Amino acid sequence: MSLKQECIDIINLITEPLKKDEYDLYETETNSIRDICELTGEDVTYGDCFECEYYEHCPYKKHVKVDVSFWDYSDFQRNYVFAKKPSVNKGIHYINNRKQLMDEMSQFKKEIEQYKDYYAEFGEKYSDFMEYAKEFGEKLREEYSFFENMSTDILPIVFHTDFAKDSEGKTNYAKRGNFTSIGKQNMINVYYCMDDVEDTKRNIRHELLHYFLYMSGMKYLDEDAIFHYLCGIYDAHAYKEMGEEEQGLYDKLVFVIPELEKKCKELNCKDGAFNANRDVVLMAVGNDREDFSNKELFDYGMKLLNMTVKEKA
Structure with a gap:
């Protein structure tokens, strides 16, 4: 029996007991x-690499013929x-003898079983996080008139269990989320979401505020006053310094x-x-x-x- 056929047979033996249901x-x-x-x-x-800076003309994507591919x-x-x-130096496991095959299959079995257990828990949290995002989105819609046309039926959020990576593939431990918009495609990424539930919820609030402001045609960047204000209201951690204006x-x-609330x-x-x-003031601050x-x-x-600030003086 060839190493290739033995590899296929072992993979089938490992994965068959893991098939618990149709999914x-x-x-x-x-x-x-x-x-x-x-x-x-x-x-x-x-995969979809649209966030990558090399998305349209990528010199790093290599077509490789492989003997066995599992997904x-x-x-x-x-x-x-x-x-x-x-x-290629990354992404391919090279096998040249039976000892290497057994080592690879042993590692394969260990990792896929750990992966199944981990992602069963991840699946539960994913649903909880998505529900939380919708609830927070509804809260924003109900509270602010300039968000009332936003839809929370389908939010473009992707939750990741790992850390973010920069354009060179290096791990970025500091980035816990981002909002990107390219053409008509919007995406919210929330990274390392399994570590701490409250941190993940804070990251969800942070990125949804970016998204809601952007979709409402308002200033939405980390350095904008309205973003800092809303992050302060909802404990969403605005961490970048603002410019003088x-x-x-x-x-x-x-x-x-x-003061407006007090006077009312x-x-x-x-x-x-x-x-x-309040909404008129926020719309003025959030637009040019x-x-x-x-x-x-x-x-x-x-x-x-x-006028209200003058009264303060």
Whole structure:
């Protein structure tokens, strides 16, 4: 029996007991062509690399012929080549004798069993996190008029169990999430989501605020005043410093909004008056005048912002 056939037989013996239900799918291909990223070593044959800076013209994606390719229709992939000399340095397991085969199959069995247990727990948390994201999105829709047209039915969130990687494939331990928009495709990534539930929820709030502001046509970057303000309200950890202009707007916001609420209570204003005036101020701070369609509304928001601050002085 060839090493290749023995490899296939052992993989089948290992994976057959793991098929608990119809969703436990595994595929073993032979003599297939795979796309391997030489930066990360990942099999990107069925992957979407649109976040990568080399997305359209990638010099690192290599077409490699492999003898045996295993995939679980998710994240667990293994590619084996029975040869001495590697054609690529990452992403392929090279086997040249039976001892190497047994070592590889032993490692395969250990990792896929750990993977199954881990991802069973991940599946439960994934559902919980997605439900939390929808609940938080609904809270934003109900609280702010400029978010009322947002939909939470389908949120473009991907939860990752591992850390983020930079453009060179190196692990970025500091980045716990990001929001990207390329053309008409938006994506929210939340990284290392299995470590701490509360940290992950904070990251969800942080990235959803980016997304909601962006989709509402407002300022949405980490350095923007409105983003810092909303992160402060919802404990979403705005960590980047603002420029002088945005810092000035933020300083006014954190004073003005409580003052508006206080005055509305003192004057016994109609229901909704505070929210309406607060939202006008936030829309003014969250937009540039030249890009805002209703100049009169923008000017009114800035007037409220500056008038209340003058009273403070």
